[in-house]
Amino acid sequence: MASTLRMLSILAALLYFSGTTAACPGELRVVVVVILATDQHEKIDPRLTEIAAEVKKREPTLTGFEFARMINQPVKVGQRETVKLIEDKTLTVTLEKGPDADDKVRLTVRPPTLGEITYTCKTDKYLPIVTRHITKDKSRLIVAVMVKSGSTK
Amino acid sequence: MTDPLRPPTPRPELLAAYIDGELDPATAARVEAWLLTDPHACELLDEQYLLSRSHREFWRAVSPPEPSTARWNHLFNQIDKRLQQPPASPAQPLPCRHTPPPTPARRWSFTTSVSLAIALALLVIVTTWRQQRPERDLLPLQSPLAIPVVETFAVLSESEIEINSVHAQDGSALVVGDSVLRQPLVLANIHDFALDSMQCDEDGLLPNVPMSNGSMRPMILAPMDSVRD
Numbered sequence: 001m002a003s004t005l006r007m008l009s010i011l012a013a014l015l016y017f018s019g020t021t022a023a024c025p026g027e028l029r030v031v032v033v034v035i036l037a038t039d040q041h042e043k044i045d046p047r048l049t050e051i052a053a054e055v056k057k058r059e060p061t062l063t064g065f066e067f068a069r070m071i072n073q074p075v076k077v078g079q080r081e082t083v084k085l086i087e088d089k090t091l092t093v094t095l096e097k098g099p100d101a102d103d104k105v106r107l108t109v110r111p112p113t114l115g116e117i118t119y120t121c122k123t124d125k126y127l128p129i130v131t132r133h134i135t136k137d138k139s140r141l142i143v144a145v146m147v148k149s150g151s152t153k
Numbered sequence: 154m155t156d157p158l159r160p161p162t163p164r165p166e167l168l169a170a171y172i173d174g175e176l177d178p179a180t181a182a183r184v185e186a187w188l189l190t191d192p193h194a195c196e197l198l199d200e201q202y203l204l205s206r207s208h209r210e211f212w213r214a215v216s217p218p219e220p221s222t223a224r225w226n227h228l229f230n231q232i233d234k235r236l237q238q239p240p241a242s243p244a245q246p247l248p249c250r251h252t253p254p255p256t257p258a259r260r261w262s263f264t265t266s267v268s269l270a271i272a273l274a275l276l277v278i279v280t281t282w283r284q285q286r287p288e289r290d291l292l293p294l295q296s297p298l299a300i301p302v303v304e305t306f307a308v309l310s311e312s313e314i315e316i317n318s319v320h321a322q323d324g325s326a327l328v329v330g331d332s333v334l335r336q337p338l339v340l341a342n343i344h345d346f347a348l349d350s351m352q353c354d355e356d357g358l359l360p361n362v363p364m365s366n367g368s369m370r371p372m373i374l375a376p377m378d379s380v381r382d
Contacts, residue, residue: 048337050337050370051338070316070319070321072315072318114354114375115355116351120347120349126340127340129375130372144338
């Protein structure tokens, strides 16, 4: 009897987690990576090598890039979601249009210190957004936004 | 005071020896002369006679029977035979008691005793072992036909879970999860991106979107000349 209850509990937990992690029909996953760039050091996270190179082309003073946080936010088409980034800063994201034949989606984002930006981008590719927000430890906030493919059921 | 002409009074032990006939003739004559002259000695003699008779009866009752002459002769003959035998050689081993071989009945009894002892020892060991086992081992045995349920902790695979939010310093602690934390970020190129619309911020500034240079990846860059926390 106890073993049966335990097995049922595990099954319920699996169903619960599968329900919370898997996207519902018509729902996509927006991945937001929080990056802190600084001129205080030159350490670059290996995962941020490409972003660091591109940012340094525009902002040569930023030499250090730190991977701070990753948010995986499910969004439905036409639904507006708010993502907490760091400290008290948030990013609002709206999935305007789902993937087309070229796996491109349209998003509207509002990063900290910036107005709303609407763009179309291919899935699984990141768009870096360098904000003007400076954190308490004198780092500049950068967010990279990506929509995952294959998350629609 | 004693009379020097009177013979000395014999000791009472002489009267006892006189009654038992153990005195030599000279001493016995001297005791008889004393009895004739001393009336008190006659009273002593009568008392000693009664005492000696009771002693004799007592001795007769407790004395072992006297061996007969034939018995004495048989005993003396055996002693003579032993003395005539040659002495034993010191090199020869001393005679020992002969142990007869065990009979089948004795062998069966020995085997049974050993078996019972082993069985008793095993019983004690098993009983002690079962008392020291934990309670869960003493549960009633299940039917051999019952299928044992082996509980394992199922671990989700990479495709079964997605991490909703995690700090970068905690990402290395994840066993499974989103591969975003483990793979380099792939940026969109100029063909993957199209800017649809853009609004000014609160200061009325528009971010830079450098896309003219083909070697650069699309990026939205807020100008720093109006930095405001």
